Amino acid sequence: MITNTVKRSPLFYVGDKYKLIAQIKPLFPSRVNTFFEPFVGGGSVFLNVDAENYYLNDVDENLIKIHKYLVNIAENSDYFFSNIEKIINSYNLSRSYKEDVIPDILKKKWKKTYFARFNKPGYMKLREAFNKHCDKDPLTMYVLLIYGFNRMLRFNGKGEFNLPVGNVDFNNNVIKALNGYFDYVKKKKVIFESRDFRKFLYTKEYSEKDFIYFDPPYLITFSEYNKFWNEKNEMDLLNIIDRLNKRGIKFALSNVTEYKGRTNEILISWMKKYNAHQVSSNYISYYDNTKKNIKEVLITNYDRKD
Ligand SMILES: C[S@@+](CC[C@H](N)C(=O)[O-])C[C@H]1O[C@@H](n2cnc3c(N)ncnc32)[C@H](O)[C@@H]1O
Numbered sequence: 001m002i003t004n005t006v007k008r009s010p011l012f013y014v015g016d017k018y019k020l021i022a023q024i025k026p027l028f029p030s031r032v033n034t035f036f037e038p039f040v041g042g043g044s045v046f047l048n049v050d051a052e053n054y055y056l057n058d059v060d061e062n063l064i065k066i067h068k069y070l071v072n073i074a075e076n077s078d079y080f081f082s083n084i085e086k087i088i089n090s091y092n093l094s095r096s097y098k099e100d101v102i103p104d105i106l107k108k109k110w111k112k113t114y115f116a117r118f119n120k121p122g123y124m125k126l127r128e129a130f131n132k133h134c135d136k137d138p139l140t141m142y143v144l145l146i147y148g149f150n151r152m153l154r155f156n157g158k159g160e161f162n163l164p165v166g167n168v169d170f171n172n173n174v175i176k177a178l179n180g181y182f183d184y185v186k187k188k189k190v191i192f193e194s195r196d197f198r199k200f201l202y203t204k205e206y207s208e209k210d211f212i213y214f215d216p217p218y219l220i221t222f223s224e225y226n227k228f229w230n231e232k233n234e235m236d237l238l239n240i241i242d243r244l245n246k247r248g249i250k251f252a253l254s255n256v257t258e259y260k261g262r263t264n265e266i267l268i269s270w271m272k273k274y275n276a277h278q279v280s281s282n283y284i285s286y287y288d289n290t291k292k293n294i295k296e297v298l299i300t301n302y303d304r305k306d
Helices: 018-027 061-090 104-109 114-132 138-147 172-187 197-202 231-246 265-273
Strands: 034-037 053-057 189-193 211-214 250-259 275-279 294-300
Touching: 018 250, 018 275, 018 294, 053 197, 061 138, 061 172, 061 189, 104 114, 114 138, 197 231, 211 231, 231 250, 231 265, 250 265
Parallel strands: 034 053, 034 211, 053 189, 211 250
Antiparallel strands: 250 294, 275 294
């Protein structure tokens, strides 16, 4: 069950842990000094873990660029929202957080896709303007993400943003998530980095009061960010976790052991030495009858009372 107390990331990241927070958070240590997240994605986990300091990382530089931008502008959220509005108005994008500008005729004709139909011309112009500048302005990138297909960030080989328009817009959920993010990061010491997880982990110092949460790409599932994940990465990660464990550092690792007939044997044999908690996955929708073919786990090396 998702309660109002679970914060949602304003990046609406595909495969995020938002819906699983209620299940996994009670399995995290009750007190955390520094929280490390080498695969932070949209950030829905750190937003729901209370700690003194946060070191957050993801190899996706564009994603981290948006996070850093949001953190830096958190104290000036009025300025941020007025700049967002300027873009929305100049490109005539729909803005259901504020007003309904979509003509009824379009709504009747395209009952299920009128947001995409209405926003496509403005979105394409904005995308073109964004791609002309090599500095990849994070504010425009964020607007493209919000109006883009599946709310993703995707670039072609030439470095051009290439997602088509989505059937979504800037609505009250986006405003709520942004305000929640701003309020949170204003109060916390949050540092974002963009490195490969190995480099990120090697450059940090840890104490026994710290906690590392790992949510890497899963070896046996499919998604845009799984493309470069392979057995070598998996083995490196598990070896690093073993070394951290030997030093008494607490960790939790989310992963999938079975998915549509595929099994992750490397993980299954590795996790025997730790605590494995079964998690009811949201990876596949409730109505999908293949749901029973997925086994999601949270692997930890501590007692909850720690
Ligand atoms: C399952 S997602 C994390 C989702 C996140 N827990 C959330 O709630 O949004 C895995 C992330 O790992 C990142 N990633 C992939 N390979 C990586 C690497 N070698 N080093 C660091 N991050 C990597 C991807 O960009 C992706 O954002």
